[in-house]
Amino acid sequence: MSLTYEDRRMTILNQLEMEGKVQVHQLSEMLAVSTETVRRDLDRLEKEGKLRKVYGGAVKMRLELVEPPFLKRAQMMKAEKAAIGKLAASLIRDGETIMMDNGTTTIEIMPYLKDRTNITLITHSVPILNLAMETFRGRIIFVGGEVNMEFQAAAGSLTDQMLDQFKVNKAFISVGGISLTDGITDFHLAEALVSRKMIQRAEESILVTDHTKFGMSTFARVSKLEEISMVITDSGCSKEWIDAIETLGIEVLISD
Template identity: 80%
Template sequence: MSLTYEDRRMTILNHLEMEGKVQVHHLSELLTVSTETVRRDLDRLEKEGKLRKVYGGAVKMRMEMVEPPFLNRVQMMKPEKAAIGKLAASLVQDGETIMLDNGTTTIEIVPFLNDKTNVTLITNSIPILNLAMETFRGRIIFAGGEVNQECRAVTGTLTDQLLDQFKVNKTFISASGISLTDGITDFHLAEAVISRKMMQRAEECILIADHSKFGLSTFARVAKLEEISMVITDAGCPKEWVDTIEELGIEVRISE
């Protein structure tokens, strides 16, 4: 019995959610329908605002093609980010050295580190530095370099070289997008480079991201999903994503 449009629609959107993009020929084989039928389905879904057609297939519709300013992003998904930050901070042990990249989720770790006086925090983020100077009682190392005013962080060769001097216990990285096809991505190449360097200098790398980041791909790749050891997200993360990440051998923790 042939699949109805609603059945095909659900399959297409599920694949789009996981992969970030779909291809006409692959869908044709998967659904056992002609490529013409798949193209008509994609036309309908584009009119519904569910995807954007591209040559040979379609990609997930994104509300933002460029990253909103840092101060605006701080307010987005704030309860979820705070819960993720609390769970992430609970993993930091006495005597450890950690790195935090520049992000509105990683900054939420800092308030929950205030009782960890024997921890060293390394960051390239100016907002994280400012907050840590107010609330954190451990050791702070700022990975200085060229100030990127758009990102509100320091990036570039000097920052990269300074980070090379350290070996840390844990690195916590944020993401603008997470997809199976493109892995962990960022809007800014300079920030992606620094996040990747932080991963390379850590014994354990932990990705922290709210559920809105899953299924998206942005400009610059930070790393493959398989290069991290743990994902911390919120309860809004789809079960399909949790199951898929765990199948890759990556631990998933859900904040309360």
């Protein structure tokens, strides 16, 4: 019995959610239909605004082709990010040294560290530095270099050299997108390189991200998913994604 369009539609969208992209020939074999049928389905889904056709297949629609400014992003999914930040902060033990990259989710960890005095924070993020100087009572190390005014963080060779001087307990990493195919990605190459270095210099690398980033791929690759120790996200994350990440041996924590 052949699959209906609705059945094929669900399969295509599920595959797109997990992989970030689909290929016509792969779908043809999976659905046991002709490539012409798959192409018609992709045409229809593109008209529905569910995907964007590319040569040989389709990719997931991106809500943002470029990253919004930091202050605008800070207001997006704010409650979810705050809950993720609270859960992430609870994992930090006294005496630990942590790194935070430049993100509107990582910055939400800071309010829950304000009374912690025996923690060392290393960051290249100007917004996180500013907030830490106002509220944090532990030790602060700012990883300098050339400050990019667009995304308000230091990056480049000097930043990379400074990060090489440290070995830390935990690195908290933000994300532009998460895909089983492309791994962890960011909008900016310079920021992706800093996040990658932090992962390399940490005993544990913890990804902090709201559910909207799953199934997305952005410009610059940070790392493979397997290089992450843990993912902290919100309850909007689908069971399929949780299962897929845990299958890779990565622990997943869901915030309240």
